[in-house]
Amino acid sequence: MVDHGAALLLLADGRFPAGGYAHSGGLEPTIAAGRVHDLATLEAFLQGRALTAGAVAAGFAAAACGTLSDEDGKRFIALDAELDARMPSPAQRTTSRQLGRQLLRAVGAIRPDPRLEHVGARPHQPIGLGAAVAVFGLGRRDAAWVALHESVAGPAAAAVRLLSLDPFSTHAALARLGPLLDELAGSAVAASHGELDDLPAGGAPLLDIAAEDHAVRHTRLFAS
Amino acid sequence: MSNEQSPAPAQRRALRLGVAGPVGTGKSSLIATVCRNLADELSLGVITNDIYTDEDARFLRSAGVLPGERIRAVETGACPHTAIRDDITMNLLAVEDLERDFAPLDVVLVESGGDNLTATFSPGLVDAQIFVLDVAGGGDVARKGGPGIARADLLVINKTDLGPHVDVDVGRMVADAATARNGAPVLALSRKDEDSVEKLCAWVRWINREHRHGRHLPTDPGPMAPHFHASGEADELFHTHDETR
Amino acid sequence: MTVDEISVGSPAASADGGRPVPQQVSGMRAQARVATELRTSPGGRQRSCVSTLRSQAPLALRLTRAKAREPWAAHAADIARVSLAAGAGGPVGGDQLILRVEVGPGSSLVLSEISPTLLLPGPRGERSATHVRIQVAAGATLIWLPEPIIAARGCDHVHNVVVDLDEGARLFMREELLLGRHGEETGRVTQRVSVRHGGRPLYRQDIGIGTAGADTPAVIGHHRAVGSALIVDPSWLSDPPSARALPGDAALLPLSGPAALITASAGDNLELRAQLHAGLTALGPPWDPGR
Numbered sequence: 001m002v003d004h005g006a007a008l009l010l011l012a013d014g015r016f017p018a019g020g021y022a023h024s025g026g027l028e029p030t031i032a033a034g035r036v037h038d039l040a041t042l043e044a045f046l047q048g049r050a051l052t053a054g055a056v057a058a059g060f061a062a063a064a065c066g067t068l069s070d071e072d073g074k075r076f077i078a079l080d081a082e083l084d085a086r087m088p089s090p091a092q093r094t095t096s097r098q099l100g101r102q103l104l105r106a107v108g109a110i111r112p113d114p115r116l117e118h119v120g121a122r123p124h125q126p127i128g129l130g131a132a133v134a135v136f137g138l139g140r141r142d143a144a145w146v147a148l149h150e151s152v153a154g155p156a157a158a159a160v161r162l163l164s165l166d167p168f169s170t171h172a173a174l175a176r177l178g179p180l181l182d183e184l185a186g187s188a189v190a191a192s193h194g195e196l197d198d199l200p201a202g203g204a205p206l207l208d209i210a211a212e213d214h215a216v217r218h219t220r221l222f223a224s
Numbered sequence: 225m226s227n228e229q230s231p232a233p234a235q236r237r238a239l240r241l242g243v244a245g246p247v248g249t250g251k252s253s254l255i256a257t258v259c260r261n262l263a264d265e266l267s268l269g270v271i272t273n274d275i276y277t278d279e280d281a282r283f284l285r286s287a288g289v290l291p292g293e294r295i296r297a298v299e300t301g302a303c304p305h306t307a308i309r310d311d312i313t314m315n316l317l318a319v320e321d322l323e324r325d326f327a328p329l330d331v332v333l334v335e336s337g338g339d340n341l342t343a344t345f346s347p348g349l350v351d352a353q354i355f356v357l358d359v360a361g362g363g364d365v366a367r368k369g370g371p372g373i374a375r376a377d378l379l380v381i382n383k384t385d386l387g388p389h390v391d392v393d394v395g396r397m398v399a400d401a402a403t404a405r406n407g408a409p410v411l412a413l414s415r416k417d418e419d420s421v422e423k424l425c426a427w428v429r430w431i432n433r434e435h436r437h438g439r440h441l442p443t444d445p446g447p448m449a450p451h452f453h454a455s456g457e458a459d460e461l462f463h464t465h466d467e468t469r
Numbered sequence: 470m471t472v473d474e475i476s477v478g479s480p481a482a483s484a485d486g487g488r489p490v491p492q493q494v495s496g497m498r499a500q501a502r503v504a505t506e507l508r509t510s511p512g513g514r515q516r517s518c519v520s521t522l523r524s525q526a527p528l529a530l531r532l533t534r535a536k537a538r539e540p541w542a543a544h545a546a547d548i549a550r551v552s553l554a555a556g557a558g559g560p561v562g563g564d565q566l567i568l569r570v571e572v573g574p575g576s577s578l579v580l581s582e583i584s585p586t587l588l589l590p591g592p593r594g595e596r597s598a599t600h601v602r603i604q605v606a607a608g609a610t611l612i613w614l615p616e617p618i619i620a621a622r623g624c625d626h627v628h629n630v631v632v633d634l635d636e637g638a639r640l641f642m643r644e645e646l647l648l649g650r651h652g653e654e655t656g657r658v659t660q661r662v663s664v665r666h667g668g669r670p671l672y673r674q675d676i677g678i679g680t681a682g683a684d685t686p687a688v689i690g691h692h693r694a695v696g697s698a699l700i701v702d703p704s705w706l707s708d709p710p711s712a713r714a715l716p717g718d719a720a721l722l723p724l725s726g727p728a729a730l731i732t733a734s735a736g737d738n739l740e741l742r743a744q745l746h747a748g749l750t751a752l753g754p755p756w757d758p759g760r
Contacts, residue, residue, distance in 0.1 A: 017311035022301025026687065033718075035686035048685025084725040085670035088732065090712045093725060102313045161302055196670075197663055203674040204688045205695055205732045209720045212712050219276045223299035 007136040011129075012146045014153060019102040023095065024158035024222035025049060025151065026207045029214035031162050035206065042159050043173040046152045050180060052204035054151030056086055057126035058144035058188035059200035064119075064130025065143035066192060073118035076127065082196045083124045089208040091215035093124075095224040100128035107132040144188035148181040158222055238269070238329040239435040240319055241428070242308065242345035244372055245356030247338030250382040252280045254356055254424070255333050257415055259289035261425045266330040266432065269322040270295045271315060273307050273337040280335060294326060304337025309446075312349040319349070331432055341370040347444040352431050355445075357401075358382040363392035366401035373401065375445030378409050378427055385414040496563025496591060501528035503580065505549045505609075506573035517549040517576040528566055529554045533581065538758040540641045540700075540749055542579045542612050549576065553615075554583040562591020562625060566599045570613075572638075574606040585616040585647075588656060590623035598627040605638035617645035617696075617738050620678055624656030636667040637703050640728075641756070643745065645696035647738055648678050655679040664699065664728075671726045672699055692718065692734040694741040698748060700756055701728040710752055719744040721751050 010016065027045065030036045036045045060083050067075045087093045100123040107128075108116060113135045119128055126147050133143040156170045191199050214224060243251045252272070259268055268290060272280040274297055281297035284290070298318050300307035307315055319332050334350055336343060345353045355372035357365050360383055366373060373379055379401055387394040394412060401410045411427065413420045434440035504521035524530045533552035535542070542548050553568070560566055572578050588597065605611045618628065634640060644662070648655035657679035664672040676695065677683045689695045705727040713721050717740065719733035731748030735741040749757045 015310065017313050019311055019314040021303050021306055021311060022299055022314065024301075030686055035690055041686055044685040045687045048682040048687030051682035051685075052688055081725075082670050082673065085664075085673040088672070088674070088722045088724055088730045089720070090723055090725075102317060105317055106313045158301075197673065201661070201663075201673045201675045202682075203676045205676070205697075205734050206690055206718060207687050208722060208732055209714065209718050209734070212720045212722065213714050215712075216714070220299075221276060222301045 004136065004138050004142070008138055008142050008146070011133060011136060011138070011142075012149050014157060016106070018099070018106040020099065020150065020154055021157070022222060023099070023154060023224045024162065025053070025155040026210045026214070026224065027155040027158050028162055028220060028222045029210035029217070030206070032217075033210065033213070036159075037163070039165060039169050039173065042156075042163065042165065042170070043176070046155060046173060046177060047180065048204065049155065049207065050148060050152050050177060050184060052202035053207060054148045054181075055184050055188060055200040055202050056083070057129075057147040057151055058184055059191045060124070060126040061130035061133065061143035061147040062140035062188045062192035063196075063199060064127040065134045065138070065140045066130075068115050068118070068131050068134035070118070073120065076119055076123070076131075078196060079127055080120065080124060082199060083127065086201050086203075087124075088203075089211040091211040091224070092208065095211070096124045096126075097122040099125040103128045103132060107135060111135055140189045140192055141185055144185040144192075145181070147188075148184055152177055152181070161221065238323050239331045239352065239432045240334060240350040241331055241431065242334045242336065242350035242353035243356060244308065244336040244339070244343055244345060244353060244376070245380075246340060246361060249338075249356045249358040249361060251335050251338070251356050252283050253415065254354070254380060254382065254413070255335055256284055256287045256289050257421055257424065258333065258428055259284070260287075261421065262331075262428060263290055266429075267326065267328065268294065269326055269329050269332045271318045271322065271332065271334045272297045273300050273304055273315065273335060274298075275300060275302060275304055275337045294322070296322060300337050304339045305343040308334070308336045308343065308345045308349060310346075312346050315349055331428065341365070341368070341372065344372045344376065344445045346446075347442045351435055351440060351442045352377040353445065354378045354380055356380045356382055359384055359387045359392040359394055359397060360390050363397045364400075366397050366404060369404045371445045374404050374406075375408070375443070377431065377443075378411060379405060380411050380413050380424070382413050384412045384420070385416050495593070496561065496565060496595060496597065497527065497559075498565050499525040499528045500567035500569070501525055501530050501553070502569040502571075503530050503551050503578070504571040504573065505576040505578045507575040515575070516547050517578065519549050519551060519578075520573070521571070522551065527555050527559070528568065535579070536581065538760070539579055539612055539614065540698075540758045541610065541639070541755045542577070543758045544755040545577065545610075547577070548579055548610075550579045550581070552581050552583055555586060558587055559589055560586070560597040560599060560626065561589045562593070562597050563595035564591075564597045568599070568601045570601070570603045570611065572603075572605045572609040572611045575608040576606075577610040577612075579612040579614065581614040582616040586618045587621055587650075588618060588624035588626045588658065589621050590625065590656065594623075594625065596625045596627060598629065601628075601630045603630070603632040605632070605634045605640055607635040607637040609635075610639040612641045614641075614643055615645075617647050617694075618658065618660075619647045620649060620656040620658045622649055622654045622656055624658070626656070626658045628658060628660040630660070630662045632662075632664040634664065634666045634671070634701060638666075638701065639703065640664075640699065640701040642699045643696070644698075645694065645738060645741055646676065646678050648693045648695075662699075664701075666701065666726055666728070669726075671701070671728055672724055672730065689734050692736060694735045694738050696733055696735075696741045696745060698731040698745045699728065700731075700752065701726075702756070703727055705729070713751060715744055715747045715751065717744050719748065721748045
């Protein structure tokens with residue numbers, strides 16, 4: 001496989017202009033509920049998020065990455081329905097599609113590719129991400145890595161603003177999660193070659209509940 | 225540049241007009257004033273950028289200056305400057321959606337979240353921008369300069385009626401600003417001063433005309449791109465500031 | 470399909486959940502099946518009747534009567550009622566149980582359970598598994614009211630539920646997992662639920678307890694009980710319920726489709742039941758069973 005490390009870093013960079021910075025991945029309402037309040041509870045939150053939402057996103061990003069070369073968008077439609085079924089929270093579905101749409105808008109300007117039209121106008125973020133990764137010539141594992149990295153790096157960045165934590169300690173937590181993310185990326189790639197029903201489906205009830213609490217909160221720092 | 229990505233050629237789509245400036249200087253109020261006075265002659269839309277809530281969008285809707293559906297809020301996640309400069313995707317989509325839903329629009333006003341003196345709009349998001357200061361923020365702010373103060377298409381010094389109450393010499397402040405801007409337009413504004421409101425509207429009409437006829441070249445006030453302000457006509461709108469003294 | 474077509478105890482594949490089951494070295498294998506159909510009496514009256522009722526120890530299925538006010542069924546008549554009794558304790562590690570439920574066109578079934586399920590470790594740490602395979606035809610209704618599953622210390626269990634709903638089918642399905650008996654460290658359970666509606670995925674969720682990440686603030690935290698109620702109502706195609714937070718750590722979540730999930734995490738089963746009940750109250754009749 002061709003080495004595309006530079007493109008991978010570009011897509012995984014938190015400064016990639018697709019609007020992700022406005023989201024905390026459920027951390028803000030989790031802090032509001034008192035469940036995360038220090039580094040230890042933050043690290044547990046990030047671990048739980050990687051193992052559920054992160055693993056699901058990675059599986060779908062990897063599957064979508066392997067789908068872009070298909071003739072039409074039929075498999076994207078099937079992936080979209082499968083991911084909908086894995087997101088019981090309507091607030092999370094809305095956020096995911098908003099982020100997916102933003103990502104496609106950005107990638108369409110940065111690296112236009114007619115195949116992106118197969119993805120649909122409002123894809124879930126992991127599906128848009130998988131397609132974007134493929135457009136940049138990257139593979140399924142790269143898609144899974146970016147999805148898993150985002151699943152924890154976004155909330156970790158938000159944590160610095162929401163808690164009295166310094167950025168070194170949050171990045172130390174991210175560093176400790178590295179081996180887990182690598183392992184989950186491998187599982188995601190394997191699952192992406194199998195049946196759609198067997199794509200990762202790890203649920204996180206507290207994240208689902210937090211997302212709905214946050215959606216009706218009048219005063220908030222992050223959009224989700 | 226995002227203009228190359230836009231669905232329509234620059235002169236066919238709406239003028240995207242940014243309104244930036246520190247917290248509390250009256251950006252929402254300025255937009256309300258523009259809408260109140262120009263909604264009958266121009267088709268307008270508004271995007272607000274809020275930090276904690278959709279407060280600004282609510283304010284504008286409740287002001288009743290535009291139909292509520294033409295005012296939309298973008299949540300910027302504690303990063304108001306990022307949303308208008310480094311990562312404009314959210315705002316760009318909001319602007320494009322508004323233009324599509326209410327086509328043809330003449331002007332989309334994009335209000336930044338209140339930020340510091342360095343925040344300016346990306347030229348990929350807006351065609352022109354207004355930077356808003358107010359006299360209550362201190363008479364020396366204009367002299368301190370910064371990209372928005374020095375190089376926005378229009379600098380507004382707002383709430384001039386408050387000058388005597390906060391010990392600010394408005395005339396002096398306007399003169400300092402004019403110096404910092406090398407003569408580029410400065411408008412002393414008070415919503416209680418009808419003449420100043422009319423000047424604001426005249427400027428919006430003028431910049432919209434320039435844009436419509438393809439004569440307006442979006443220029444970036446950002447710190448890395450100081451530029452020469454070439455327009456003579458705009459300056460003529462503001463050749464004296466005496467009446468605010 | 471008959472129950473004989475299900476291969477029991479095959480190391481290669483589960484009944485039909487699609488996921489391989491680990492090699493079994495010991496334990497009980499049992500399967501039970503219930504099917505209903507709508508019959509018309511000579512007088513022209515239609516009744517839901519149990520057409521198949523097959524038990525195998527320790528899974529015993531019996532005709533029963535309503536034991537409490539039930540969601541939806543409290544407001545309807547002519548419903549078949551069947552109760553599941555697990556004759557022995559367990560499942561114990563190594564056991565493999567299969568339950569198949571088929572609700573025929575237009576018929577209604579309330580399937581309840583006599584007592585909670587206590588999952589126990591096997592003598593050699595083997596995994597136990599329960600496979601539930603449900604089919605609900607058009608115009609049919611299944612109200613499935615299992616009692617809680619209690620994960621005793623050391624257990625290792627897979628609970629696999631596959632539901633196929635024809636369009637126009639109605640479903641209530643409750644799932645409650647308790648993390649150990651009182652004061653006990655939890656064993657390990659992976660609950661895999663896959664619900665398809667008209668052939669399309671409607672709800673697909675794996676919930677683990679005692680598994681990696683389960684006790685984190687993102688998943689179930691330090692709660693001792695986690696559960697949900699999934700409700701599918703064809704009338705929601707045009708008039709879906711709206712999302713809302715419920716008291717405690719619970720929420721009512723409309724799915725993408727004519728369905729809603731009440732999800733809840735609680736300190737104990739009593740609180741969990743109350744939260745699920747609050748969700749049904751929020752939905753109103755016919756899903757609110759009343760008191």
